[in-house]
Amino acid sequence: RWSPDGKTICFLSNRSGQSQIWLISADGGEARQLTACKHGARNPVWSPDGKHLLFSALLAPGETFSQREADADAQTEKKRKQPMVVERLKYKSDDLGFPEGKTQQLAxxxxVTGEI
Incomplete structure (x- = not known):
C-alpha cells in the first residue's frame, strides 16, 4: 500500500519466515522490516497523516505483538507433542489455518518511533 504522501510503500513479505510488514521508499533502496509478530502480521492500513500503520495479527493468551519466534520456541515445542482437541464445528480457516486459541487483534x- 502506498503511503498518503506517495513516498513510501508498505507490503507483506514472508522472507523472515512469517508474513510481516515491510517498508520501502518509492525511490528504491533496501526494504526494512517493521513488525516481528510471532504468528505474522497482515492487513496494513496507513493513517491519513502517514505516521502510523494499523495492522492485525493473531495472538494467543499472554502473547504480545512484538514477541519473536525464538522467544516462544519452548512453548511451541511443548504444544506440538500434544494432540489438538476440537470442540467446535468451525475449527480451521483456509486463510489462517488452525487458530488454536489465538484471536485476531489490531495494533x-x-x-517514526518503531513502537507498536
Whole structure:
C-alpha cells in the first residue's frame, strides 16, 4: 500500500519466515522490516497523516505483538507433542489455518518511533 504522501510503500513479505510488514521508499533502496509478530502480521492500513500503520495479527493468551519466534520456541515445542482437541464445528480457516486459541487483534505501529 502506498503511503498518503506517495513516498513510501508498505507490503507483506514472508522472507523472515512469517508474513510481516515491510517498508520501502518509492525511490528504491533496501526494504526494512517493521513488525516481528510471532504468528505474522497482515492487513496494513496507513493513517491519513502517514505516521502510523494499523495492522492485525493473531495472538494467543499472554502473547504480545512484538514477541519473536525464538522467544516462544519452548512453548511451541511443548504444544506440538500434544494432540489438538476440537470442540467446535468451525475449527480451521483456509486463510489462517488452525487458530488454536489465538484471536485476531489490531495494533497501531508508529512508523517514526518503531513502537507498536
Amino acid at each position: 497501531i505501529f508508529d512508523v
